[in-house]
Amino acid sequence: MQEYRYDTQLLIEGTNLDEDAINDYFVNNFKGDSLLAVGDEELIKIHYHTNEPWEVLKYCATLGEIFDIVVEDMDRQSRGLQG
Numbered sequence: 001m002q003e004y005r006y007d008t009q010l011l012i013e014g015t016n017l018d019e020d021a022i023n024d025y026f027v028n029n030f031k032g033d034s035l036l037a038v039g040d041e042e043l044i045k046i047h048y049h050t051n052e053p054w055e056v057l058k059y060c061a062t063l064g065e066i067f068d069i070v071v072e073d074m075d076r077q078s079r080g081l082q083g
Helices: 019-029 053-061 074-078
Strands: 006-013 032-039 043-050 065-073
Touching: 006 053, 019 032, 019 043, 019 053, 043 053, 053 065, 065 074
Parallel strands: none
Antiparallel strands: 006 043, 006 065, 032 043
C-alpha cells in the first residue's frame, strides 16, 4: 500500500489565481506528495497525492470553479483493479 492513496487532479478557473500561494497552502495544510500547482491568474492545474482528496476539493472550490476532476485510487490500481 502506498503512503498516499489518492491521485487527485483538477483544474481551477478563476481570477487573480496565484500558483505560489496555492502551492504554499497545500504544503502547510495538507498531507501528501507529488504536488503540481501550475498555471496562470485564470487557470491552475492541480495534481496531488493525498489520503483526503475531499479536503483538496473543498479548498480548491473556494478559489474558483473546479472541473476536470479526477480522483484515482492508486492502491486499487497497484492491485490490477480499476482505480
